[in-house]
Amino acid sequence: MAGKIITVTSGKGGVGKTTTTANIGVALASRGRKVVVVDADIGLRNLDVVMGLENRVVYNLIHVVRGVASAERALIRDKRVPGLMLLAADQHSDKDDVDPEEMKDVCDQLRAFADFILVDSPAGIEQGFRNALAPADEVLLVTTPEVSAVRDADRVIGLVEASGKPAPRLVLNRIKPELVARGDMMSTEDVLDILRIHIIGIVPEDGDIVAATNRGEPVTLKRGSRAGQAYHNIAARLDGEDLPFMNLELPPTSLLDRLSHLFNLGGSGGTT
Amino acid sequence: MNGIPPPATRELPTPDRPPVQLKGRGRGLRLSIAPRCDPAEAEASLRSQLAGRGGGFFGDAQVLLEFSGRLDLALAQRLAGVLDEAGIRVIGIVTPEARPPLPEPNVDRLTPDLPLEGARVVTGNLRGGQRISHVGSVVVLGDVNPGAEVLAGEHVLVWGRLRGVVEAGLARDPEAVDDIRVCALDLSPTQLRIGDAIARAPVEPDRVPMPETARVVSGSIVVDTWR
Numbered sequence: 001m002a003g004k005i006i007t008v009t010s011g012k013g014g015v016g017k018t019t020t021t022a023n024i025g026v027a028l029a030s031r032g033r034k035v036v037v038v039d040a041d042i043g044l045r046n047l048d049v050v051m052g053l054e055n056r057v058v059y060n061l062i063h064v065v066r067g068v069a070s071a072e073r074a075l076i077r078d079k080r081v082p083g084l085m086l087l088a089a090d091q092h093s094d095k096d097d098v099d100p101e102e103m104k105d106v107c108d109q110l111r112a113f114a115d116f117i118l119v120d121s122p123a124g125i126e127q128g129f130r131n132a133l134a135p136a137d138e139v140l141l142v143t144t145p146e147v148s149a150v151r152d153a154d155r156v157i158g159l160v161e162a163s164g165k166p167a168p169r170l171v172l173n174r175i176k177p178e179l180v181a182r183g184d185m186m187s188t189e190d191v192l193d194i195l196r197i198h199i200i201g202i203v204p205e206d207g208d209i210v211a212a213t214n215r216g217e218p219v220t221l222k223r224g225s226r227a228g229q230a231y232h233n234i235a236a237r238l239d240g241e242d243l244p245f246m247n248l249e250l251p252p253t254s255l256l257d258r259l260s261h262l263f264n265l266g267g268s269g270g271t272t
Numbered sequence: 273m274n275g276i277p278p279p280a281t282r283e284l285p286t287p288d289r290p291p292v293q294l295k296g297r298g299r300g301l302r303l304s305i306a307p308r309c310d311p312a313e314a315e316a317s318l319r320s321q322l323a324g325r326g327g328g329f330f331g332d333a334q335v336l337l338e339f340s341g342r343l344d345l346a347l348a349q350r351l352a353g354v355l356d357e358a359g360i361r362v363i364g365i366v367t368p369e370a371r372p373p374l375p376e377p378n379v380d381r382l383t384p385d386l387p388l389e390g391a392r393v394v395t396g397n398l399r400g401g402q403r404i405s406h407v408g409s410v411v412v413l414g415d416v417n418p419g420a421e422v423l424a425g426e427h428v429l430v431w432g433r434l435r436g437v438v439e440a441g442l443a444r445d446p447e448a449v450d451d452i453r454v455c456a457l458d459l460s461p462t463q464l465r466i467g468d469a470i471a472r473a474p475v476e477p478d479r480v481p482m483p484e485t486a487r488v489v490s491g492s493i494v495v496d497t498w499r
Contacts, residue, residue, distance in 0.1 A: 151400050154399045154400040154401075154418070155399060155400040155401040155419065158398075158399030158400065158402050194418070
């Protein structure tokens, strides 16, 4: 097996890199693929917590880099999803304790264990980001439809391209269709208009995510969640399927709702 | 530029020479473009040369556009379109380094032929955090995104959307920038500086993008349609 290394990054923090990595990992594994998710956010481990595997971490990335444990020993197998494995970050080291070459070396070892190696990059564009970028065959860029997140994403695209890697593919996270419809949120088109890269997924804002993350159960494990469906679609596209994008229009409202909406619009029309 | 007599220094294409010539074989090609050639003739000539070499022959070939006269971006775009159809990718534009002295810029004209010889040509988008600086003019064949900076000794021409920060005419005395131009297909910079004059794009949500050119008139930046 010679797995493909995909780094998930964003520039700005808090846009959902870790959640995206965990959920795409679960979705790929549930398609029967072998997946290793790697937490490259050394010093601030998160991925194991989000995936609910915190209490099973014995060895981590630093142990593999230092030769304390083999990659095989350090991998934690997720019992809920066969084929899903985690390589955790070390909380007691920091980003400068690993260099890009070492990171590349570890990820290359992991290729033997999986079809996909997903590397969860830390926020920012410093050493930690460079470590996460070094081994990547492909980059997924996560952003939310906010001006500051998009600005940072643009900066990251420039850095990825300058490193000689192919342009990242975009995951647009936390889109709220009703705000976009009102013109209060950047639309997918607005974001792509600035970034000019290919998009691989649009993930709607979903309250299930918060609940699932806090329970350590990636939302993709749950049936009927819209965000979960979006992650399954991204996984399918990474796996080479050509899927149409999800319809993010609002669910149909009742006639009464629509009528009152119309009247509201009419009423406010005079004052704005 | 209609109705304006061409500068006296122009070179005329010799009648026996085609306006464009595709040179080289295999994947590395050069397209030499005669000075001041007619765009329609150039396109026709290119098409016939491509046809003469046979359709699928090119594979994923790459071509350099070599202007022996002034850089004509509209022509470059047009020829790039034709080449693209044939599966040939334009990887760069070459302009002559040493040029005869340029005619005095005519400030009455809104869009003079910018003296772009020796310009630094950037192909692709300039992204946030990226900065390009050059003692002469800068030509960007792509967008200048918010957060990107272009610093030019002379003019700036953006064949795309200009939304970053631009400083033009840095090689000039701040009092002598009347002929400096900043042109873009969509001129909405975060900030625009020419000499000592500073401006930013007005907030117009319903603005329809159109090619515009900026210059300094008695110390203030004035924007006109780029024709």
